[in-house]
Amino acid sequence: MNNHVNNNLRNSASEVGLRRVLGFWDVFFASLGGQSPFLSDLTYASAVLAIAGLAGPVAIIIGSIIAFINGFVVARLSKRVTEAGGYYKYATKYLGGKSTGFFIGWNYLFYAIPYGAAYVVGASYLAQWILGIPWQINLPISLAVMTVLAYLGIRVSAKYAIFAGSLEMATLILISVVLLLIPHGILFNPFTYMGSISLSTFMVAVVYAIAIPTGYGTIAPLSGEVRRARETVSRAVETVIITGGALAALAVYSTAVAGLSYMNIHEFIRFLNEATGKGLSPVVIVLHHFLGVLLDPIVIFAMINDGILGALAYVLAASRTLYAMADDKQLPNALSLVNSRGNPVISVLISALALDIIALITTYLLGPFNAFLLLGFLSMLANLIVHLSANFALLRAATMKIKAVLYGVDTMRGLDKAVSVVAALITIFTATESMLGVKIAELIPYFVTLAIITAYLVIRALLVRGGLLGFRVHNYKIIK
Template sequence: MGFWDIFFASLGGQSPFLSDLTYASAALAIAGLAGPVAIIIGTLAAFINGYVVTRLSKRITEVGGYYRYAHKYLGGKPTGIFVGWNYIFYAVLYGAAYVIGASYIAQWILGIPWQYSLPASLMITTILAYLGIRISAKYAIFAGSLEMATLLLISVSLLLVSKAPLINPFEYVSKVPLPQLMVAVVYAIGIPTGYGTIAPLSGEVKRARETISRAVQSVIIAGGALAALAVYSTMIAGLSYMGLDKLTVFLNTVTSEGLSPVVVILHHYLGVLLDPIVVFTMINDGVLGALAYVLAVSRTLYAMAEDNLMPRYFSLTNSKGNPVIAVLVSAISMDALALAFTYALGPYYAFLVLGFLSMIGNLITHLTANLALLRAATKKLKAVLYGVDTMRNLEIALALIATAITIFITMESASGISVRELIPYGAVILLVITHIIITRHYKGRVDGGLIYSFKQ
């Protein structure tokens, strides 16, 4: 795949319009008029972490992404297993959250029950993933470019038709408690974080060292800028017909009822014209968002199987090089998770729970990537390799800054929610650690037995 294939495939994982209707809605509801600032902070955090990935991608171009980074630079197999499973947790939940969000919007505006739209979207995702990455990449170029143009047109139109004066959202940051603002930032990071699907696909990209780097930076900037513009224009449009006091109350009320404030404001201005846009969003973003993460998870499983850290059948490929068993397991896992959570909580709250948990996993994944770059930059190389050994001081500084920002956002956002909401993530991490301990203990006993037999 080339640059545009990767860029729009990643943009599909970002799902710009659906992100604005879901993740941006959550950020706006939590941070209020400081919502655009939360989007900007989230985009900057994503860009710094993304730049870390661009530096690592110049060193490692094999399939596997974050698992490969940790495996090579952070302690070998145990750390690789931990990061690999953490990435799988994050990516499966994130993809499920997107397709659930699409079904929620479709049910609310179009009246299509999620019991129909969600299974249909999941089925399409599974089929496309099985057919391979080339078909989805070509569709992503067409649908992604059309969606970016639509989102830009709507945002500019809202600013033009709104009668409210433009406001400075930075003036309202001090009125939002820091933990609350960081919770909004966690959701905001979810908007441009589609670049996380690029790294695991490195082995299938032409001139990966250059292409991956440019694609990661470009997709973060494009997605974050579009999201900030969309949220700001929506907020100004809301002020135009509600006023400041009513808008604040409106954001809290609508969110408590499980509705998207962004959709409500857009529907006020666009009316029935919003319906075909929602149909397009449901098909494009729900499917492509989930598809991007199914492909990324399957490549992580493939890489771990290649290193004998997962069953070998995950590394089996068809004639086109598609790891079909890993793809099907990834897709079916996401399907089951999305259906179970939506059935138990309903589409809106299922999206919020899975979305937040996935972002915690996302932060931990990128924290390990930051540490991997720090280790790589301080590791002596025998020779300059592809120019990556000429920017060591910059990489060390970048890794330290990215690590500090990630830890700060993680700690502050965690203090803004109840511990109960972190139980699912903690349970998964506990299972992964248990798996690592058992695996190492079993391997040690086997290796010891083999050595003893050989000596005998």
């Protein structure tokens, strides 16, 4: 009797399914949170400014264009695949079926969860360095708020993202405008300074700049909960990249203008090199010069907010990937259970708790700065494989014949093929540049996970084909 009741409850829960409740602004701000704009300005944008000097805004513009090309791949695929799961679904449909999808899905999880953890740990490190708030206090608070928001469901999370993201955007724009209007500030043309550095040095700055308008990859797994997903997802992907790049370029340019108001160009370049050489953020130093203690509450809000939003965006994306894999019988059915609010709570809790544990343990063992670096390194190869799979999926999709033209999908095949190839080359170049100096030993956890996934796929294939002692697989049970 109890088993019968439990089965009915499970069936009724799973029949609820994901609901299409998200509009354009919901997914836009959820993705913008995955960029962590203020945190990116204090880290990646500072590095761009230090490397490229007054040509930094140009490096960010070029980096944003390159990121847009990769984002265009996701935008085009999102018109073809509107279910939850994102990259897992793309690989399943266009790159060899469920086994390939399973492999890519796990790579996405290995990318998303450590990457989201890196954001919240990075915010914790900056809050400790700038404000003196110990990570033992700010990190658990950020993780707890993120976990609660994820559990409450995507509509609550989206509302928080809209409120906090809008406030942060307005703050960044206001600060940038204030810096531009500072007396004695020198407005300059950044393009005229491109000849002052070598091309190779400039390209290193571009690599850092590409990392700024990321976050668009968190939209794709949410497609199953987006209204009019074919149009909305692609538009949100493209818009969030442009917005993130524009905010970063404005922040870097205004910082340079403000710096030149009380330093000459040679002093400013020396200041950039010395600050970054000591692990300090030039952006924060310039802001403190003009805003003083008024900057502290802004930084407190931005740091905690970015940590929460960045981690939340990747938890939501990871949980929807788990849900999609379970819904396709690639993982236990329990992961596809959805509550009455349309939230896959088990997948959400597993994703959130995994991120919480990884963030806390690595920070406890290594300290916040080294934990931030390690988590970023760990997600690097998985990120490469995930984005390459999307590039090849679009190339494959563009070569397939379909019977009818659907939402413009079949009208741009030539462009899709060209963009997929260019995006693949860009992804390989970016990953290669980013991995210079990374110790292979730091990536051992990724290789171990990859070996386990591969072994699982091989064993499962043998079992399904009856190649192992005459057994076969049925609903995760081996039957003779």
